[in-house]
Amino acid sequence: MRERMRIISIHMIGFWALLSLLMLSGCEHEFALSEQVGEEEVFSEKVQLEIFARANSYHLPSTKGLMDEGTVGKNPWMFVFKGEGPNATFVEAVQAFELAGKRYVILTKQSNDSKYQLLILANSPDRFYYGDAVTEYGFDETGFSAQLMQGLTTLADFCTNMLTAPLAVPSVSVIPYSGNGQVIPMSYLLEVDKIDHTTKIENTDGTPLMLTRAIAKMVIVNKATNFELKGVVAVMNVPRQGPFHTLDGLIRDNTSNLTEYRNDAAYSSLLVQADFIDGGESTENDPVYLYESDMRNNTHLIIQGAYGGRDYFYKMAIVNKDVQLMDLQRNHSYQFTIVTAKGPGYDTVEDAKASKPSNTALDYEISVDNRDSYEVVANNDFFLGVSNSVFIAYTSEGANFEVFKLITDCRTRFPNACRISDNGNEVGIGVPLLVNPSNGARIPIVDDTTSDPNITAVEAQISNGLLDHAYITLKLGTLEKTVRIRQRYAIPAAGVTIKYMPAADSSDSFDMNYYCLSAYVEDGADDPKSWIKLRPSVGAVREDTDKITVDDGTIYIEVLGNTMSKQRSGIIYLTTIKDPGVSSNTNSVQRIKLNISQLSQTVVTD
Structure with a gap:
């Protein structure tokens, strides 16, 4: 017993x-x-x-x-x-x-x-x-x-x-x-x-x-000159509790365990009061914390503000730039910035709650600081991070790509230890990879003209060769970070299934040798979620093919056939972990960014 x-x-x-x-x-x-x-x-x-x-x-x-x-x-x-x-x-x-x-x-x-x-x-x-x-x-x-x-x-x-x-x-x-x-x-x-x-x-x-x-954070900032933010009256459909730790990064299904934040039963006073800042108002000093929330919860805020000399209530949904509902994830900070007010809201909280979100009455942007989506090194003074430590381009022509984003809160202007460089001259292409910032340029840090932390998109020129051992190196003070650049041919119009799994790979193969944990397809102009499907190596056919978590290290990326007359592209992020079958002391947890280009259908004319 x-x-x-x-x-x-x-x-x-x-x-x-x-x-x-x-x-x-x-x-x-x-x-x-x-x-x-x-x-x-x-x-x-x-x-x-x-x-x-x-x-x-x-x-x-x-x-x-x-x-x-x-x-x-x-x-x-x-x-x-x-x-x-x-x-x-x-x-x-x-x-x-x-x-x-x-x-x-x-x-x-x-x-x-x-x-x-x-x-x-x-x-x-x-x-x-x-x-x-x-x-x-x-x-x-x-x-x-x-x-x-x-x-x-x-x-x-x-x-x-x-x-x-x-x-x-x-x-x-x-x-x-x-x-x-x-x-x-x-x-x-x-x-x-x-x-x-x-x-x-x-x-x-x-x-x-x-x-x-274990929580997410929300702040509302108003920069609209024709609107005054008074504060937050209520936060609706928020999870009552959350797990202390998640293994797979997926949000717990808590659709049946929700509550709302409010100051009193009649919504007669503000839950969070906005403060005056330069150029507007902000709840920065009194943020809203909540457990991570799936988009299916329809979490939203009721705010109060003045428009045209009168107070109104507005319902604000949690949506991305494409006005699609989005998840609220742990350790992420979400800032809603109201840009302009287009009209009045509702006279009562009850009417605002019953309405559709005020995405047409208020123009606002959502910025997300998810520092846990960066690979970060840090000392006691500052940190340096990259959105991904591997970039893989599936392309058959030379072009400029955003290979990663770098993030830092460093304010120290080191005379020498503040550089970004590449090994383009060493890998046979004869020219630097970096386009912006240029090879040997200073790493952008935080100053009075930048955000804190400072986030910089790094662009590189990928030639029509098959890069496999190219690197971009960041050195900032005592911290150093390296991003590997790899390349494969563009995906044919007929489509193909790419295998990311623990097995040997070669430069003439679309497949790659990585032990994968999870992946997701990013939204894009060419609607990549409709033609890039993430699948497990075994098991039943899944409907949710734009994100996946596996336990055997293998993810199949199915690229459907392209019947259009133009090339299309999409971006995938993968997270890898250490292969449990390999004895090594190295840390294999890393994020990989894939930029997949697919050739167009060949049109034959008489």
Whole structure:
């Protein structure tokens, strides 16, 4: 009979804590409820490790009132799972402790006969829910022992069921994590080969782990000269709770577990009040936080503003530049910028709620800062990131391409260590790849004329050759990032299925050797979602072919036949992970951007 195991951690303090640090030990006892082990035996089985982690920051307003957005508590919990991927099974849960200004965790030593998944949950609340919004458990060893079973509970089970406390319905005058001193739950999953004194709880390059927030953030800015933003009255159809961590990046289906934010039952006062800024108004000092929300939830805002000397209410949908509903994802910051007002809204909140969104009455833009969609390196002063570290062009003619975007919050103007360069002269093309910025140019950083962080689109000229070993290198201070450029021929008009999988590839093949986790097709002028289909290597035919997550490393990209008389193109982003069948200490998690050009149908005339 299997017994539930309780993990109890006892940390020595004062003199004994200092002594244990000198001896590479803090003392922690771990025992089953039915049997306590000797202290000497426990000591020999333990290892003390330092945790290096920081918040994976989205852009923060300059106000210091929101400093808690970036706070990482000193005592995060670490959940250890044995095995690879989502099927890894629970081993133990241990809370870190602070000593001399640093974070440490004491884990049970584990041999190198298996992979281990270390899931860090920082800023944990005092309670959690498991698989529902009904029963609460203390965020402690007693609560964990009620749901987590050693050797049985999988990482997938944990991530699916470990949920935050539900908000009330409605959530009156309560926006989660907006109170003074409240911190936002964050998470990170790290895979290691073993657990001993050599284990590093940091990135492979020595930089801190970038924790991801469990929520999204929304800010409204008004720049319209014929409109005055008063504030937000309500936020409708928002999830009541969310998972502490997601494995696949997909948003949990919470369409049946929604609530609304409002200040009172009659909507008689503002939930969030806008402040005056240069050129308009903004809710920057009082943002709205919400758990990630699928577009099917139809999350929207009711705002109040003055137009033509009168106050009106407007319903604002969460839509992209093509006026299509969009997901609200964790650790993303969404800014709605009202550009102009075209007419009055509604006299009452009830009428605004019943109406269609005011996308015609208000012109507004949505900008998304999703820093977790960038591959980022960082030090204590600034970060440097790229939207993708591999760019692959399927093209048979020379052209300029946007190969990636770079992002940085650096403000230091280094005399020399601030360059972008390529190896075009070394790979046989005889000319630089870079077009904008040019080869050897300075990396654009943050100053008084730019946004913070500064995002720059990098363009390169891809010739009609078959590039495979071309690189663009970014050097900024002590940070360095490299983007690989690869090329294959354009896709024929008849169509083809491209295989991205762990297998050898060659320059004359459309297929590529990568161990894939997920992919999605980006919207585009040539409607690529209608002719580029993402499919698994096995299983039933899927209807949602514009995005996919797999567990065997293989993604098939089916390009349908082109019956048109003009060439077309589309963009795909893939995320790869380390191949579990290959022994390597390198970090293979990367984003790949594919620009697929397909030739047109040949027209034969007499």
